[in-house]
Amino acid sequence: MNEMETGRRFLVIILILVAMGAIYFVFVKEPESVSVNSTGEVPNPASLYLSNLKDLEGNPIAMDENKLVFLNIWATWCGPCNMEMPGIQKLYDKYKNHKSVAFYIISDEDAETVNPFIARKGYQLPFYQYAGTYPEALDGNAIPRTYIIHKGKILAEQTGASQWDTPEVVSLIEKNISEI
Structure with missing residues (x-):
């Protein structure tokens, strides 16, 4: 040889x-389990709610600060993001008609990239684009990043893929929306 x-x-x-x-x-x-914050306190609660959000048609969207917010930051090219998306879809399906829960699935990719991807996968999630710097409490350079936010507090956060339709996550959401 x-x-x-x-x-x-x-x-x-x-x-x-x-x-x-x-x-x-x-x-x-x-996937890693979701980490739940004991206090969820952040220095400026209003800074958790993103401005400059747009839907995939380019229309401005305001995050609803009066709801429990499920915020996921992802990309089409991200393997772990794609791995956790079916669980997010199941969780969304459970709460999509609930008046006290809002989902924001956010990418910095353009609609020409995101739309064919979600059509191919068949996702029926509220996808948005974000342009700007993330607030300090939501900042990071890893994706996926997911936060469950309620009343200006981060209740749960996870960097990396996770299973979002678990009984623990549902219980966390149920406990907090019962207080609304």
Whole structure:
């Protein structure tokens, strides 16, 4: 076996290991559990509600500060974002007609990228675009990032994929909307 064949075999082995790792993290690894804040306090509660939101047709949208807010920041190219989206859809389906709950699924990608993606996947979620700097309490450079916000407090937050239609999340939402 010459040096070139050895190099190719080594490269194939490395590629197989990388592919196996990617498959593990996308399909096998359990999503992290949601972390629930004990106090949820932030310095300026009003700063949790984003301005400059637009729907995918470009119309300005105001976040409803009087509702329990489920806020997810994602991207079409993000594997963990795609992994958690079916659970978000199930949670949304449960609460989409509830007058005290609002969902905001936010990307900084343009509508020409997002619309074909959601049509292909069949999601029926309220997708929005955001242009601007995130408030400090919602800032981060990782996606997906998800927050459950109520009365100016972050009740739960998660960076990375999670299963959002669990009994624990439903219980958290139910407990807080019963107080509205």
